[in-house]
Amino acid sequence: MALSRRDRTATAHVLECPGRRRRSGSSPALAGAAVLAAGLLPAGAAEAQFVVCNQSLDVVNVAIGRDAGDGFSTRGWWIVGANRCATTIRDELSARYVYVHAEDVFGRPVLYGSTDMCVGAKSFEIAGTEACFQRGYRPAKFLEVDTEAVPRWTLFLSPRS
Known part of the structure; x- marks a missing residue:
């Protein structure tokens, strides 16, 4: 999974966007780009603080x-459809790090990380990250x-090239 960053003074690095420079790395399913949304969103979009955009052709489930x-x-x-x-x-980001898990409709991961947390089979909100199975969840x-540490961020998931 490749991540690229953009701030107000840097050149944009957005995967799969025509007319822009591209930076990507290899991953088994998807490559992604994290792009700072501050300065990119219209003024009326200020309520969106962490957004995940799916630029692949597949539906992605995100936690x-x-x-x-x-x-x-x-x-x-x-459930994030193609494009x-x-x-x-929705609230302003208060912590520097956000953790993202994404999988396809068959439950296979499409975003690869190393931080263990819990997810549910259906809609869920889970406090804590330990003992997933014992509490009825899966790791x-x-x-x-x-x-x-910025207040707004957008993560783009793009197909591997």
Whole structure:
């Protein structure tokens, strides 16, 4: 999974966008680009604080993990269609790191990370990251996304080239 960053002074690095430079790495299913949304979103879009955009041709199920101040929690599922976006965190980002797990409709991971957290079979909100099976959930690997402590961030999932 390749991540590229953009700030107000840097050149945009968005995967699969015509007319822009491209930077990608290899991953088994998807390559992604994390792009700072500050300065890219229209003024009326200020309520969207962490957005996941699916630039692949497949439907992706997304779960988000974060430290809300009183410990880690996970939440999901957002079903993100091909060439669609989902706002996964609406409030301003309070922690520097957001954790993302994405899988295809068959439950196979399409985003690869190393942080262990829990997910549910259906819509869920889970406090804590330990003892997933004992609490009726399943463990999943989440990718740590460094938002560089900015209030808004967009993560783009793109097909591997």
